[in-house]
Amino acid sequence: MSECDQTGAATEIRIAAVVAEEQTRRIDAAIARRAYEIFEERGGMGWHELEDWRKAEAELDCRSCVGLTSSETAVLVGCNTAGFAEGSIEIWVAPRQMTICGTPIQKDKPPQGARLYSGPVFRVLRLPVEIDPCRVFATVRQGCFLEIHLPVGAQKKLVQLQAA
Numbered sequence: 001m002s003e004c005d006q007t008g009a010a011t012e013i014r015i016a017a018v019v020a021e022e023q024t025r026r027i028d029a030a031i032a033r034r035a036y037e038i039f040e041e042r043g044g045m046g047w048h049e050l051e052d053w054r055k056a057e058a059e060l061d062c063r064s065c066v067g068l069t070s071s072e073t074a075v076l077v078g079c080n081t082a083g084f085a086e087g088s089i090e091i092w093v094a095p096r097q098m099t100i101c102g103t104p105i106q107k108d109k110p111p112q113g114a115r116l117y118s119g120p121v122f123r124v125l126r127l128p129v130e131i132d133p134c135r136v137f138a139t140v141r142q143g144c145f146l147e148i149h150l151p152v153g154a155q156k157k158l159v160q161l162q163a164a
Contacts, residue, residue: 013140017133018092023099026092027122031056034117062100062121070128075150077125082144088120089146093133095153098125100146129153 018026034056035049042048067078079100081089088103100123106116131150138148 012087012089013138013146014090015136015138016090016092017136018094018099020094020097023092023094023097023124027060027099027124030120030122031060034059034119037117059117060119060121062102062104062123064123066100066123066125068125068128073152075127075129075131075152077148077150079123079146080144081140081146091136091138091148093131093136093150095130095133096127098127098131098148098150099123100125100148 031053035052038052038055039048042052064079064083069076077098081102083104084102085105088101090101092099092101101120103118103120106118108116127150130153132153135151136149138146140146
């Protein structure tokens with residue numbers, strides 16, 4: 001995280017500048033923890049590592065609908081937050097990537113003897129332009145629509161070198 005971390009206004013939406021590699025590392029660590037839980041739930045029998053990993057990936061992959069639009073000055077991302085526990089949403093931003101994290105609200109009871117995953121899920125978005133992570137802000141509209149404003153980063157100016 002960096003010095004430009006912040007918290008959204010009305011509802012608790014934490015925004016943190018996190019480089020893309022660290023975002024990937026955090027997600028992989030969560031998948032590894034969940035894959036190990038699945039391994040233990042199966043009684044610790046080996047030879048199903050890939051199956052456990054794929055199941056963990058599927059459980060942690062958030063497929064909530066996300067809209068993305070851009071202009072010359074900003075990228076705007078919108079998503080519905082109604083399915084997430086209050087105060088659980090966190091946004092990680094890097095110049096070309098953003099991850100939305102949150103803990104889903106459990107509506108269904110697990111089958112007898114089974115345990116539903118109750119940890120965070122992740123939605124990774126590759127951004128079409130480089131943004132300034134320190135100027136990102138988010139607002140919640142109508143109680144459940146998250147709008148994330150990602151200002152475009154300063155364009156690198158081309159410098160013309162002239163021979164002396």
